[in-house]
Amino acid sequence: AQLAVEEYKKTAPDMLTADQVVFLDDAADLAAGKALFDTNCVVCHRADGGGGIGPNLTDDHWILGGGIKNVFNTIMEGGRDGKGMVAWKVSIKPSDIAKIASYVLTLQGTNPTDAKDAEGEIWVDKTEAAPSETPAAEVATDSVTVADIEAVN
Secondary structure, eight states, X not given: OHHHHHHHHHHOGGGOOTTTOOOOOOHHHHHHHHHHHXXXXXXXXXXXXXXXXXXXXXXXEESSOOHHHHHHHHHHHOSSTTSOOOOGGGTXXXXXXXXXXXXXXXXXXXXXXXXXXXXXXXXXXXXXXSOOOOOHHHHHHHOEEHHHHHHHO
């Protein structure tokens, strides 16, 4: 029975974790993600993702890391301490957080009018280009920022 439970947890949509999440490109998933974003996120990030109280989600800079795994984790666990973003895991199912995170990633490069200035580092995610079994705790070590690249050059 324990083995059956463990197998179920691997694929159960509402047991999803940052190390399991993948970008959802299905139109229905992205539409659901947009609806959830509109309900829960626009107050801080604006409807166009350009940022307000919260950061701009349309540029290539990320405070806590970009890519599906980090965006999912930021939504799930909350943003930076003292900055106001709650851990949405208490009110939104992990499968829906995956939809929101996927939708957020579609906002990159949309250049909304009067967007908030970029915050954080430019994000280049090697793990997104070649999906792997990398645990969420290791994502940061497998990902690089432009500052990392410039330091090597």
